[in-house]
Amino acid sequence: MNKKMKLEAMWLVAVLLVLGMGAGLELYSTSLPNFSVAEKDTSHTNLPTNSNVIQVTGEQWAWLFTNSTGQTTTDTFTVTVNTTYTLVVQSDKGSHQFAVIHDLYFPQFDIQIYAVPGQNNSISFTPIHTGTFVFECVEYCGYDHYLMRGYVKVVA
Amino acid sequence: MGTTVLLVEIVVIMSVVFAILFFMYYKYLTGKTEADYEATHDDYYDYGSYLRDNQRKGGFFSTNNFILNDSRSIGMRYLMTAIVFFFIAGSFGLLMRVSLIEPNPTLFANNTVLYDVLTTEHSILMIYVWAVGGALGMAYYLLPSFLKLKSDKYGSISSTAYWIYVLGAIFILLSRTSTRWYFYPPLALQLNPYGAGAYNWLAVIGMEMVFIGVTIASIITVRTIVMDRSEKVPLTKMPLFAWSILFTLLMFLASAPFFMSALAMLFYDFFNPIFFTGVGSSPLTFAELFWIWGHPIVYIAIIPEFGLIYEILPKFTGKKVFSYNSGVVGLALLLPLSELVWGHHLINSGFGLHWAIFFAMTSFLVVIPSAITIFNYIGTMWSSNKIRLTTPMLFVINGIFDFIIGGITGVMAAMTPVNEQVHGTYFVTGHFHFVFMGITTGILFAGIYMLWPTITRGRRYNQRLATWHWALTAIGSFVMSMGWTVGGFLGMPRYVAGYFARYQVYQDVAIAGGVIIAIGQLAFLANMFLSLSQNPSVSTNNAFEDAYDNELPFDDQEEPEGEPIKTPAPAGGR
Amino acid sequence: MNNGKSGVVYGVVIVVLVAASLAFVLSAPTSSGGGLTDPSGIKIKGTIDQTIYADASGWNYSHGPINPTLYFPVDYKIVFTVIEEDNLPHTFTINKDKAYTPGTPATSFENSNTGLTLITTSELTQVPGHSVTKSYVFFASGNYTYWCEIHPTTMDARIQINGTAESTTVASGIVSQPIICCGSNGGGHHNGNSVLSSFAQISSIAAGVMKIDHPANLAKFY
Structure with missing residues (x-):
């Protein structure tokens, strides 16, 4: 050598x-323990049974959040600090011909999850600070892709 | 418009087209007959070989390049096309960058879809025409002298492949699509300005044509390397550039069929959506098929340039490549490993944790060959007594520097927790612009500067302008990519025509970098004009091919340690 | 060509091609700010307001004639305001009748695949008195159907678009283009953004203006 x-x-x-x-x-x-990555969960078998499941629907070009009481908000929602929430994300066609792929991204929570037509993805997160945080769509989805964004409020 | 007018228009256009085609065929035929005659008299194997050797002094800009079918002419053709599309796609990139100066859309305030069109065209043309086309051009131009080819008889097929390819690129430009370069289906099927562009089907056809052209060219080039080599150049002493081209094209041939079939299915979906949007089919299937191709393409864009660096380094360091064997192994390992990592582009799509960890682990493995290659460059420069800092060498040094940053950010992005933070953000854009600006663009320009006396028929480039070109490209791409990398790590999303005001400082830094790059490319154009307005003053030989020319003195190479070899070995050969 | 100066021509070719490509790409069809201009540059001629009451028993059930036929001129922006009369889900969906024969029931022309749902169930919130406004431009004269996809048997009526000779030729010019514009922008959704001061708001888009010119093409291309 x-x-x-x-x-x-x-x-x-x-x-x-x-x-x-x-x-x-x-x-x-x-x-x-607090790590979570997007998991395909179309049959809803692995979802927690508590009331902290938020149904998220991405459509061109808005995010709809439905909490466990059935209340739907658009491009904004409110969560409580130090509580573990599970997002169940799907894509809907809204008033368009197709549902397309979106990607919901919370930069300050270090999570992101695709919204895929015909598939429910789920991910968990636990906010530990109060305040207002942003979320964005980071998968190009057409004309107003850049407006598919909003704020999440974390309250005590 | 009446039918008569339309018919007259069609007839006129067809006549013009046929007149041009006939003229080209006439020129080709007379040239071929002449060359055939000369080739027989000069004991050449075929007319292509004759043309190749005797057209060597032929210039970059000669229209003969588009008529004659020898390897050098076809290589020049690819290079010319690549440079034209580099400037077109570059101007798109500059414009879309400038439009992001404010958080709210400014330049395209009422038609943000133009931003999407510009971005899509920028990415597709840069990758498929500048990176792939430039590499093919270098391969066609350099391989005959590197490998001392015996025959050159597939010129007409190569030429056909080129025309299919360039027509495909033009179709992509004409389609004004905005699907991004990966054509994700439910969006790509929305044929309207609100979706992804009204003429997406044209982009899909163009893409397919580009693939067909490159596939034919790849098969011919692989055949050339493997079968048409001279006996004087055994496989074990083949120049590293030839190895890099061989691995690149094998990688292309292994992975392109996935995307080609996916594109064909997507095209059928325009008329009858059954494959990707029908009941029970998931659009993610397309994404998977795409990334099985889409990850290897990023290596296809850099491996030929790795090979070019191996050819440039000995010239300016005065030393042979540090280790020929590990150079080959480094390039060869990228071939299987690149096919294993595609899943890291889809970690957040619902793959789940186990797939995410698998693809993160395989992505780590790709570091090994990249590191071997980079250490090989550093070893070569380290062992040199004196490095001549000419423009190509400056591009090489900047390329190595940029590749180290781009490589580390790339491995970071493949880690599952980091990927959740940076996927879809400008971090990824910054990562691959470090690599594409440093290696792909920089080294292709270095190669063009090395070929300059040949392609301009014996003229020097203006050293001062060339240095400015290098400096502005290097500084601009660093500033731009760094602004993106930092902003992206903080969550700045990619591919948006407007953004949260909190990211404005990073966007504006990137815009400054983009403008600096653009000014640098103007220096290149000016250099071309200036140098061509002079009279020829130097030999039309170029340093690349001289290194493998047995008749020329081998002055830049030191004797290797160990026993002296009888014939001058190729640079990098041991 | 062999004197070497032809390279200058190549430089000029680069500059010209760059300029031409930029000009070409920047003229890409966009449906901009409110979509009032279609790709071929035809401007709308005006705006007409139309209010309809959505009731599961029929459009305008308690407001005058049930399921009224609506008459509009071609190339006008029609602003539909749908007011909910009951707490049931409804949609406002329109489609073109290809072969209209008087006397046939309108139901035979309903086709969810080719029709365009202008107002969706998620926008009509099942609250009586709640209203949604969307607009639509008819570029071609002819007979259209509007119906509710939830209650197609009862809520089903016609729209007749009358065109002059001039506007008919214009319309046929559009029909030949494969550009199908259908950019609804869920106006209701983005109104939620108005509280967020740093959002870019394109108010005209939020109005949710959209148009299609040939719904039959939708089936062909989608």
Whole structure:
């Protein structure tokens, strides 16, 4: 093994070490109790049975939020701090020919979830600060895609 | 309009078209007959080889490039097209960037769909014509001398492939579609300005034509590399650029059919929606088919440029490539690994945790070949006594720098928790603009500067303007991509014509960067005008091909350690 | 061509092609701010207000003649205001009758696949007295049906659009275009944004103006 081979082996090992660290970080962070990623849940089998399920419908070009009491709000909704909520997101055609794919994104909550026609996706989040936070649609969905955004209020 | 007028118009247009076609065929035929005669007399294998060797001094801008069918002419054709579309798509990019100066739409206040059209056209044309076309052009132009090809007999098929490809690109431009470059179906089927553009079907046809053209060109080029090589260039000593092209095109051939079939099904859906929007079918199926292709394409856009860097480095460092073997292995590993990672584009679509972790893990693996390649470049530069900082070398250094940032942000974005934060934001845009501006664009320009004496028939480029071109491109792309990366990490969404006011500072920084890039490209245009208005002053040889020309002295290469080799090996060869 | 100066031509070609592509792409059909201008540049001639009461027993059940036939001129923006009379879900859906023969029941021309639901059930909130306003431009003369998709047997009537000779040719010009415009913008939904000061508001879009010119094409392309 000459000097060059040794150097090559060294940098390969260094890269593998960094990769191992990355993989460990990935496994650790996804196993945290408050981690949640979008899951397909069309049959509603895994939803929690409490009243903190919010039905979300994305249509061109608005987000509709229906809470457990059946009250629907458009492009805004209110949640209580330190409570775990589950969003069940679907896409509706509204007054258009097709339902299209949207993507609901809460930058300050670190969650995002696709709204796919014919499929219910669910994701959980727990707000820990009160205040007003933003959400956006980040999957291009047509003319007024950029207006598919709003505020979520977290109250005590 | 009356029917008569229409008929007269059609007849006139058809006559003009046929006259042009006939003229081109006449030029082609006379050229071919002449070349055939000469080729027989000069003991050439076929007329294509004769043309290739004797047209070598032929310029970039000669209309012969569009008539003769040898490899060099076809390569020049691809490069010319790529540069034209680079400027077209670049102007789209600049305009849409400037329109974002305020949180509320300004330039397109009442027709924000124009923003979407510009973005879509910018992305599709940049990827498929500038990146892929530029790589194909370099491959067609350089491979004959790199591999000392024995024959050059598939020129007419290559030429057909080129025309299909360029027509497809024009169709995409004419369609004025706004589906983004991934054509997600329920939206792509909305044929109206409120949806994704009235003529999406034309974009789908154009896309399919681009794919057909590139597929034919790929098959011919792979065949050329594998079968038409001279015996003097064994596979184990093949220049690294040829390896990179081989891997790129194999990757293309392995992954393009998924998207081609998906496009065909999408086209049928325009008339009878059964595949992606019917009962029981999920539009996500299209997204999956697309990303099985869509992830490899981003490697297809950079691997040929990795190969070009391997050819440029020895020239200006005076050293051979640090390790030929790990160079080949690094490029080769990207081929299987890139096919495994497509799922990280869809982590939030409801795949679930297990798929997300699988694709995050495979995305980490892609770091290995990229790191091998980058360390190889750094090793080559490290071992050099003196690096000549000419314009191509500056582009290479900037490309390596940008690729390190772009690569790290890319791996970050593939991690599941980070992906939930940055997917669909400008973080992703910043990540791939670091790579595409640094590697794809920068290295293609470096290659063009290396070829400059040949393509301009013996003229120098203005060193000062070229340095300005490099500096403005490098600074502008760094400022632009950095503004996006930081803003995107804080949640600035991509592909929006208006945004929350909280992100304005990042958008405005990116706009400043975009304008700087645009000024830099004007320097390139000015350089071209200026240099072509001079009289020829230098040899029309170029540094790329001279490195593999046995008849020329091998002055820039040092003797490798170990026993001396009899014939000068290709740069990078050991 | 071989003297080398032809490269300057290439530079000029780049500049010209860039300018031409920009001009071409920026002239893309957009249905802008309220959609009053269609892609071929025809302006609407005016606005007509029309109020209809939605009742499961029939349109305008307790307000004059039931299921009235509405008469409008071509190329006018018709502002429909639908006022709910009961707490049942309704839609306001329109479609073109291709072969109109007097005496046939209007029901035979209902087709949810080709029709356009101007006002959806989610917009009509099942509160008596609540009203929704949407507008529509008829570019072609002829007979249309408007009905409620929930109560198609009772709530079903006709719209007749009369065109002059000039406007008929204009309309046929539109029909030949594959551009089908159907951009409803759920005006009701975006009104929720008005409390959010930093939102970009395009008030004219919020009015929810839209138009289609040839509903039959919808079936073909969608």
